[in-house]
Each structure stands twice: as C-alpha cells, then as structure tokens.
Amino acid sequence: MDEITIEVCVGTPCYLMGARELLDDMQKLESESEGKIKVKTSHCIDDRCEKAPVVRVNGEVYQDITPDKLRKIVSAKL
C-alpha cells in the first residue's frame, strides 16, 4: 500500500480556524498507522486562506476541513 502524506497548514488564518486540532488529530493517526501515514506542516497551501483550515492529502487540497471530515478522507485512502 502507498504511503499517505498529509500536509496541515499552520499559517495564522488556518491556525485560527482550527489547524491545531487538525494537526493533533492527524499526528495521533500517524502514530497509530505503523508508518503508512506521514504528517507534515505547511506555512500556506494554495493561498486558500479565506477557506481555512486547509490541508493537502497526497497532493490534493481540501479546504474548510474538520478533524472528522479529514479522518474520513484519510481512511478512504488507506
């Protein structure tokens, strides 16, 4: 199975709209994934600050995301 790379934007607009919670949750997922999931942070993804928070999963950008929604996206790829 391919590795999943999740980039969480921690720029100020995303941080204010819940990036910290996203990052906490994804890091938890990373530690449980036995190496299948890699979590990185980014300073800005695609200039989509108006639709914060923004993440990139395997190159695809998701905006206005929540930890619950992101978990569903990630598990669909696992």
Place this chain on the structure above:
Amino acid sequence: MAANPISEVVKIKRKIYIELARQVLEGTIEDKIQSIPYKIVRKKDERYRCCIHKERAIVKERIKLALGFDPQLHKQEAPADLLTKRGEEDCCANTVNVIELACDSCPIDKYTVTDSCRNCVAHKCVNVCPVDAIITIQNKAFIDQKKCIECGRCKKACPYGAINENIRPCVRACSVDALSSNSERKAFINYNKCIDCGSCIQACPFGAISDSTELVKICRALKDKDDKLTALLAPSFVGQFGAKVEPATIKSALKEIGFDKVIEVGLGADLTAVEEKKELSEKLNKEEFLLSSCCPSFKKLVINEYKELIKNISHTFSPMVKTAQRVKKESENKTVFIGPCIAKKAEACLYTSVNHVLTFEELLCIMVAADLNLAAYCDQEAVQDATKYGRQFAYSGGLSEVMQELTEAKLETVNGNGLEQCIEVLDKVLEGESEFDFMEGMACHGGCAGGPSVINKPQVTKKLVQLFAEEANLKKAEYNEFTA
C-alpha cells in the same frame, strides 16, 4: 474551562472579526460594512437557522457588538448607522451580552416524558412523585409542569430512561445562577450575579451569548496612529499564536501591525507577588488568611457571594493593572492588555491605567486581517521583562508557588482551580472546615492558561510557559529591578 473547541459558532465569530478588522485597516469600512452579512452567510452555504435572512440579521447583531454597541439597546439601528456614532459606544456597559435574535429560546421545562415511555404497569414515576404531578394521558406518562417541583425522582425511577432532564446549556454552565430566561424565553443575565467568567458564552451552541469587544476601536487606533499603543502580553501568551511561534516572534509581529511597545504582564506579576507577600505577612501576624485578587472573576465571586470573606481579599492590584501603571509612569502611551480572559474586560473599566483589552482570539483576527502569517514570519525581538515567577502566574498553582518562594516559613496554600473548586473551598471556609494561609483562586480550570479565549490546550500552554519561565534571566521576583 477547556480550550475553545473550534465549533461553527466560534468560526463565524472569528470570520466576522477578521472581516471587520480588514475593512478598518484598509479604510473601507464606511463603504463596505453592509456587505459583511452577505459575505459571511452566502446563498450556497449550509443553513443552521430557519432562513438566510435570519442568519444575516444575526451577523448584523454580532457586528453591532464588535463596533462596541449593545445590540439590545440598538435594535432599530443598522451597523452602518452605528458607525457614525463613534465615541458613543456602550463601553463598559456589560461584558457578557445576550444576542436575543440568536437565542433559540430553548425549552425551560426541566423534566419531560419522551416517546420511550411504555406506560408500564409498575408506573414507578407516578408512585415516586411527591407532588402527584404525573398522570397518564394517551397511553403515556405526562408531567404537569405547573405542579412539578423539579426534584428529578421520576427520572431516577423510570426503568426505561424515558424521562428527559433538560437544562439550558447556558443555565447549566453558570456556577453563580446568573442565568435565567425572560418572558419570551430568551436567555437573561442577572448582572448583579454575573462574574464575567464566560462559561455561558462557551456553552451556548447557538452562539447567542457573546463578550463585548474593542476590536474595531483598536484596529482604528492601529490605523490612525493618533495615539501610541503599548501591548501588555498576559503570561499565558506563550504558545497561543501557532505551533512553533516563539515569544520573540510575537513581539516583533505586534510592532509590525502598529504597536509602539510590547511588555510582558509577567513584570506586573512580579510586582504583584512582592506586594501581595507583604500583605500576606501582615495577615498572618493577625492570624488571618489571604485570598488572591488577580483573577477578577474569583474576586467578584467573593464580593457577590461570600460577603464575610471580602476583608480577606488581597488589596494588591492585579498584574494587568500593575503593568499598566508601570507603562503610564514611563510614557503617554495607551495600554492594551492582551490576554485569554473576558473578565479582564470588566476589570479594566475600573482602572484608568488600562485603556483597552483584547483577547488572544481577537488579536489573531487582527493579524489575519493584516495579512500577517506568523508561521512564516522571521523577525524577532527578545522578550525579557519578567522573572521566572512572574511568568508562572499563567497557570493554576503558579501564584501559590511564588508566595511560598518569597516566604521563609512553610505556607499552607490552597488552589481553587476552576470556579467549582473555588466555590467548594470558600463554602468550607465558611463552615469552618478549611484552614489555610493563602488561597489562589482561579475561575478557569487550569488557571489563565485555560481561559475562555485561549487558542492552545491548557496543558500544552503550561509546559510552554514553564519552559519560557526557566529561560528568564532573573529567577527571583524580588530581583526584578522594578520591584525594588
């Protein structure tokens, strides 16, 4: 209180603040303010209320509050009308406000029977009710609300769990019984009891209770530059502005958005500690105890509910006020306290030295509006105004530790960590069942690090604050040159 979970309610509030701040900073607010409700609530967005018009009307009420006006007193005016009333803001009216239009008038009947009722033969609910309020109608138990005394025995007795206990989230959250409902079943705050803790604001899932804010006023000051502003950073600021944003970065960024000077409130905390220690010694000589005064909600709790203990409250000014007084001694600058706290907005109104109060949340909204991305911001300016001990004021237990550090003899200290604990301790004091030398009372769980407007988790903040405290050049509060 835990760190703000990012609910839709919180997001909407922040989006409105960002938009308002941006328009003020860009100088377009006079022309564009009426567009904000349309920008925040778009046609294609998910609906939470009956219709798009109501959602937009609620946004307008929130804008009024952000402009510094009580929406209840200005029902007929549009936000644009209020823009022309600069200088007439309802400053210091109330810190915690009900936005009546947003209040969903939740049911007020405490116990109701749900569809799970089987109309069983044993009908324990009917038997257990001390006032015969339960009868059977249409094959189902029914509670006569006129008779019900809300004892809850029926709920406990029902083997199906068919009786629902309903308490409004705002009422449940309030530790001092300040919340009730008015004749239209809208939330109603008794300001003689409210201690500005902000619990109801966090609890309401409709966002119908909100704190007053000086956001627009401060953005105008940052833009117009008529007055120079000094930012007073509360000890819990460390780690509130992003995963790896350091204190030195925050200081630089504050200057970038227009603040003239930045000072740690930890400095005022050092001053408070040294003075409060003297006060404690005097109390101990008289075989009395001392209650801390730096948390305004705790202080208000004692004043409102424990009148016999008012004499025990410390008279020392809080770190916010001490720091502001220090700034005023040295400059003509206006002071802006930046912290995790809503109650500080009310406390600031009592002192001329503190001109404005912003929360971390509000400051971050201004930074976003100013297009300042702290994660990618490189400038730094060292923060070094406070000692290790002043910095420790950020979390529950920190103040007690300082008092012990400054006292040679072993102190009996008690920490009221959160309102519930504070109430428990104070009750015991009155009952004569608790004896101590010093009580640190913090309305928020975790201390200021757990305040209503924090962005980071209280446990994480505590760790970061401790690291930052260890970095302090001066290790003893008494050694801060200003305390001398």
